[in-house]
Amino acid sequence: MKSKTLKKDKVNIITLGCSKNMVDSEVLSGQLLANEIDVVHESGKKDHNIVIVNTCGFIEKAKEESINTILDQVQLKQKGKLDKVYVTGCLSHRYRDDLEKEIPEVDAWFGTMELPLILKKFEADYKSELLGERLLATPQHYAYLKISEGCNRTCSFCAIPLMRGGHVSKSIEEVVKEAEGLVKRGVKEIMLIAQELTYYGLDLYKKRMLADLLKHLSDVKGLEWIRLHYAYPSKFPLEILDVMRERENICNYLDMPLQHAANNMLKAMKRQITREEMEDLIGAIRQRVPGICIRTTLIAGFPGETLDDIDEMKLFLQKERFDRVGIFTYSHEEGTSAHDLVDDIPQEEKDRRAQEVMEVQQEISLEKNQEKVGKTFKVIIDKKEAGRYLGRTEFDSVEVDNEVVVHSTEKLNPGDFVQVKITKAYDYDIEGEVC
Numbered sequence: 001m002k003s004k005t006l007k008k009d010k011v012n013i014i015t016l017g018c019s020k021n022m023v024d025s026e027v028l029s030g031q032l033l034a035n036e037i038d039v040v041h042e043s044g045k046k047d048h049n050i051v052i053v054n055t056c057g058f059i060e061k062a063k064e065e066s067i068n069t070i071l072d073q074v075q076l077k078q079k080g081k082l083d084k085v086y087v088t089g090c091l092s093h094r095y096r097d098d099l100e101k102e103i104p105e106v107d108a109w110f111g112t113m114e115l116p117l118i119l120k121k122f123e124a125d126y127k128s129e130l131l132g133e134r135l136l137a138t139p140q141h142y143a144y145l146k147i148s149e150g151c152n153r154t155c156s157f158c159a160i161p162l163m164r165g166g167h168v169s170k171s172i173e174e175v176v177k178e179a180e181g182l183v184k185r186g187v188k189e190i191m192l193i194a195q196e197l198t199y200y201g202l203d204l205y206k207k208r209m210l211a212d213l214l215k216h217l218s219d220v221k222g223l224e225w226i227r228l229h230y231a232y233p234s235k236f237p238l239e240i241l242d243v244m245r246e247r248e249n250i251c252n253y254l255d256m257p258l259q260h261a262a263n264n265m266l267k268a269m270k271r272q273i274t275r276e277e278m279e280d281l282i283g284a285i286r287q288r289v290p291g292i293c294i295r296t297t298l299i300a301g302f303p304g305e306t307l308d309d310i311d312e313m314k315l316f317l318q319k320e321r322f323d324r325v326g327i328f329t330y331s332h333e334e335g336t337s338a339h340d341l342v343d344d345i346p347q348e349e350k351d352r353r354a355q356e357v358m359e360v361q362q363e364i365s366l367e368k369n370q371e372k373v374g375k376t377f378k379v380i381i382d383k384k385e386a387g388r389y390l391g392r393t394e395f396d397s398v399e400v401d402n403e404v405v406v407h408s409t410e411k412l413n414p415g416d417f418v419q420v421k422i423t424k425a426y427d428y429d430i431e432g433e434v435c
Helices: 002-006 020-034 060-080 090-102 115-120 160-164 172-184 210-218 237-245 263-268 275-290 307-320 347-370
Strands: 010-015 039-040 050-056 084-089 140-147 191-194 225-228 250-254 295-301 324-329 376-383 388-392 403-407 417-425 429-434
Touching: 010 020, 020 039, 020 050, 020 084, 020 115, 020 140, 020 191, 039 250, 050 060, 050 090, 060 084, 060 090, 084 090, 090 160, 140 172, 172 210, 210 225, 237 250, 237 275, 275 295, 275 307, 295 307, 295 347, 307 347, 324 347, 347 417, 376 403, 403 417
Parallel strands: 010 039, 010 050, 050 084, 140 191, 191 225, 225 250, 250 295, 295 324, 403 429
Antiparallel strands: 376 388, 376 417, 388 403, 417 429
16 A cells, blocks of 8 residues: 555546646646646556546436446456546536546546535645636647536536536636637637537626627737637627637637527527528628638437428528538436426437438539638648648637648648648548648
């Protein structure tokens, strides 16, 4: 036992779920490191003795993945390969009491806002002066920047407010300082994230302040790309589009989850917007920022959804021709108002409907990519893989969007920006040569 206590702890953090969880893990890593505790993120070396699993509890599949990951780590602990297993994040926050009974081998469970309590397990102090200082789990050239926490919306399908609480904005000064720190460390692209980006500032400044925040961020020297994720369509602040159009380092890209196109579904989902209003908004966005890339997310299989509703969704895609689309199948979540409804569509049918919708989008995506052939785009290089470079245009975010296969006679490094002439188009990717 004495030799074990002399051995210095090494912590491995495993992150599941969304980019907001990723940022939480990075902040936790930074705090541990500042307290002189060795920490890695999703290390495969197996030279650590403590694991912290940062869980996701958003939908059923995510919950299953989180639980399976916890059980895998518990098994390693039982085999003597780990000393401690801690669990944090959304799943832990939401189901802590049940999970403590089901998996007693876990040493401690923490909620989404309990970072100081995690640190206490390591006899470490929360260092408030570490504003934005975190151990990046992303490649050095890009990072996620969380501008607020929580959400005040009451969408009937969403359990996020149960796990993350109400909307709390960071101050403009805090966000800018964090961005400046990231740029000093080599970050060239920042993806702004929040549960609802466009609500930013209402709690602190009594008005929507995303446009003002963008102006300040775009003035940060060395910050080449700023990307906007998770904008809510209802009461959308159109003034952010004027800033986007005026500032070269704000990508002409908007991630705006719409969830559905049929009015009866939008009403049941409590989205506070109609299809007609969404169409007007999309038109206004494209008018203010010509050539903007709009990404959206949809849900298939919400209680009461009919095949006519799915047809309406497909017609909506064909009319609006979004650049990027993702689709989830509905997950029946306790504590949400939709849980009172009958989950009346079998999972197999939900999957079939989602696939049907994506087949429509696949054609649109191919056509839009074919339009890029012969044109030249600014591309950021992300990595080299199988002897070729992979990058993205300003119209593509990390992991969820298209990639550009880049051919170059000269060596390129991650984070390099190059001009690429597109020579080939595929359903979801394009290919080109450095010019």
